[in-house]
Amino acid sequence: MTYAVRTSGPASPMLFERVPPLWWAIALVLIAMPLFASNFVLFQIFGWTFILGMIGLSLMFLAGYGGMVSLIQMTVAALAGYMVAILGTSGVPAISLGWPWWLHIPVAILVAALFGTLVGALAVRTEGIYTIMITLAIASAFFYFTRQNYGLFNGYTGFNNVLPPQLFGIDWRQPAPFYYLTLACATLAYAAVVYVARSPFGLALQGVRDNPRRMGALGFSVTAHRILAYTFASVIAAFGGILLVWQSAQVSPGTAGIPQVIDILVIAVVGGIKRPVGPFIGALIYVLLRVFSPDVLLAVGLSGERFKLLIGFGFLVIVFFSPDGVLGLWEKFKARRAQSRDPLRGDRP
Amino acid sequence: MTLADMPSATSRTAAERLGSVSSGNALELRGVTKLFGALAAISDVTLTVRPGERRAGLGTNGAGKTTLFNCGTGDFLPTTGTIRLFGEDVTSFPAHERIRRGLRRTYQISLLFGGLSVADNVYLACRGVSRGRFSLLRPRVNDVLVTRAAELIEAVHLTPARDTLVANLSYGQQRQLEIALALAGAPRFILFDEPAAGLSPTERSELVSILTNLPGHIGFIIIEHDMDVALRVAESVTMMHNGRIFKEGTPQEIENDAEVQELYLGGGSHG
Numbered sequence: 201m202t203y204a205v206r207t208s209g210p211a212s213p214m215l216f217e218r219v220p221p222l223w224w225a226i227a228l229v230l231i232a233m234p235l236f237a238s239n240f241v242l243f244q245i246f247g248w249t250f251i252l253g254m255i256g257l258s259l260m261f262l263a264g265y266g267g268m269v270s271l272i273q274m275t276v277a278a279l280a281g282y283m284v285a286i287l288g289t290s291g292v293p294a295i296s297l298g299w300p301w302w303l304h305i306p307v308a309i310l311v312a313a314l315f316g317t318l319v320g321a322l323a324v325r326t327e328g329i330y331t332i333m334i335t336l337a338i339a340s341a342f343f344y345f346t347r348q349n350y351g352l353f354n355g356y357t358g359f360n361n362v363l364p365p366q367l368f369g370i371d372w373r374q375p376a377p378f379y380y381l382t383l384a385c386a387t388l389a390y391a392a393v394v395y396v397a398r399s400p401f402g403l404a405l406q407g408v409r410d411n412p413r414r415m416g417a418l419g420f421s422v423t424a425h426r427i428l429a430y431t432f433a434s435v436i437a438a439f440g441g442i443l444l445v446w447q448s449a450q451v452s453p454g455t456a457g458i459p460q461v462i463d464i465l466v467i468a469v470v471g472g473i474k475r476p477v478g479p480f481i482g483a484l485i486y487v488l489l490r491v492f493s494p495d496v497l498l499a500v501g502l503s504g505e506r507f508k509l510l511i512g513f514g515f516l517v518i519v520f521f522s523p524d525g526v527l528g529l530w531e532k533f534k535a536r537r538a539q540s541r542d543p544l545r546g547d548r549p
Numbered sequence: 550m551t552l553a554d555m556p557s558a559t560s561r562t563a564a565e566r567l568g569s570v571s572s573g574n575a576l577e578l579r580g581v582t583k584l585f586g587a588l589a590a591i592s593d594v595t596l597t598v599r600p601g602e603r604r605a606g607l608g609t610n611g612a613g614k615t616t617l618f619n620c621g622t623g624d625f626l627p628t629t630g631t632i633r634l635f636g637e638d639v640t641s642f643p644a645h646e647r648i649r650r651g652l653r654r655t656y657q658i659s660l661l662f663g664g665l666s667v668a669d670n671v672y673l674a675c676r677g678v679s680r681g682r683f684s685l686l687r688p689r690v691n692d693v694l695v696t697r698a699a700e701l702i703e704a705v706h707l708t709p710a711r712d713t714l715v716a717n718l719s720y721g722q723q724r725q726l727e728i729a730l731a732l733a734g735a736p737r738f739i740l741f742d743e744p745a746a747g748l749s750p751t752e753r754s755e756l757v758s759i760l761t762n763l764p765g766h767i768g769f770i771i772i773e774h775d776m777d778v779a780l781r782v783a784e785s786v787t788m789m790h791n792g793r794i795f796k797e798g799t800p801q802e803i804e805n806d807a808e809v810q811e812l813y814l815g816g817g818s819h820g
Contacts, residue, residue, distance in 0.1 A: 400676045400684045403665065407673050410662040416644035417622055417654055418730065419677030428683060 256479025277441025291361030320430025358452025472527025581630030678734030
């Protein structure tokens with residue numbers, strides 16, 4: 201079913217084509233979630249999952265469609281968060297400019313997109329491992345720069361008390377409103393990536409991934425396509441970054457420290473980097489492990505501080521059994537089920 | 550028209566601009582050399598092809614035919630020499646700029662987009678030479694390029710496979726798709742790099758009919774080891790040897806040339 205959607209031509213019907221029942225069920229559960237889930241689950245588990253999923257989605261767009269593994273996505277997100285703190289309001293009035301939300305949010309996204317585009321312009325001159333190294337180098341430079349710069353980034357402490365605007369009289373940091381805010385942003389980002397993947401730009405990007413030399417021989421500028429892919433991905437990461445800063449109400453160098461930068465790669469790879477839904481699955485697994493592994497470890501008599509051990513182990517297990525992440529496992533399972541069906545009658549023995 | 554005929558610098562630029570719509574050579578290489586380290590893959594090659602001319606490029610393996618194509622399309626730049634396309638100096642142009650000016654090519658080993666369907670591959674080829682390459686909007690069902698892509702797929706007999714992932718196509722189908730990609734947009738001159746390699750006899754005769762039925766204004770150079778294909782579709786022949794132009798002439802002249810027979814057709818090199 202999903203295969204038919206993926207391989208259909210550009211002429212195929214638009215967005216709501218052939219949505220499988222499973223997706224409708226998931227949508228219903230997600231919309232009704234605040235009726236039965238606790239505030240902790242809404243805010244901490246799902247809010248965080250949607251945010252990390254969006255930042256992972258921006259990496260999935262670059263890696264899955266463009267064949268470029270970038271480690272800059274978390275940094276772009278953090279820069280957008282910093283811009284919201286610097287241009288808007290925060291607990292550091294000496295630096296924050298106090299611009300209204302309708303100005304500081306678009307400018308923050310614009311600055312992050314410009315930064316991502318610049319990094320992309322440097323990174324696309326390289327391939328494979330070198331792209332990873334260049335983006336990692338810039339991410340580390342950003343981390344150390346923000347930690348040492350007090351004039352603009354307020355150094356080691358960063359900014360606290362960075363809150364979402366009180367639009368329509370709603371406190372968007374309350375669990376249910378924040379849940380719906382992140383759900384809406386994540387859905388929009390997901391839909392945008394799915395839609396753009398079948399647009400001329402998205403198709404051309406996949407062409408660049410499969411065969412850059414041939415794309416040149418078809419009249420496409422390979423470099424321009426790769427750089428603009430970074431721009432598009434940066435916009436998604438920037439939205440995620442702003443939500444992340446609103447959720448924790450603070451932004452500091454540690455928001456985009458090296459572990460956080462790597463975590464985004466882990467999330468995208470664990471979920472599955474070939475399809476836009478992968479990073480959200482990866483983010484949910486990551487958040488669940490992050491939140492509950494101290495309890496699990498304590499229950500078996502180990503120190504709760506060793507939660508990274510469980511995360512690393514889970515990552516190893518998934519990548520070992522399926523290089524395509526959880527989505528790859530699911531597809532293997534479906535293929536096996538299809539095989540076990542009776543080849544003539546189509547039903548299972 | 551050659552460089553020597555052109556009266557002055559100013560009128561030359563004017564002539565160049567006109568050349569792209571009226572007269573001049575389709576493809577003109579002057580003194581083109583390509584070095585890979587110390588190895589000269591082609592040296593001092595001068596070659597002119599008129600618009601609409603159909604030329605066969607012959608030569609043993611390693612004679613420099615594919616390198617000539619790669620310099621022609623800009624897959625890599627020549628070490629020395631100039632390349633003109635419809636009168637315009639394109640020597641330093643990247644591949645995509647030359648393609649947008651009406652040059653096309655196919656590859657000896659199919660270079661396709663394995664992760665996309667046949668329809669997407671051809672649609673991309675059509676989109677590459679028109680506007681809206683960066684469009685974020687999906688094409689409509691009645692989009693002119695979608696229709697054009699469907700026509701091209703029909704022309705190379707791939708309609709039943711239009712939704713198949715290219716990685717799952719048979720070898721012969723991939724070769725047909727190569728040709729469809731080269732015919733997208735408004736091609737004016739095409740470089741075919743061994744299009745018949747690995748095809749069955751039936752597929753070969755289909756290929757010959759596709760090539761002979763191309764509109765008259767589209768010229769091409771075809772590199773081909775199969776003389777049956779090469780000499781049936783070409784009106785002139787360029788023979789290469791060791792990176793240099795060895796002989797030029799009509800198919801009859803080349804076939805009857807003693808040196809050529811010695812070198813290539815008769816296989817007399819070991820006699």
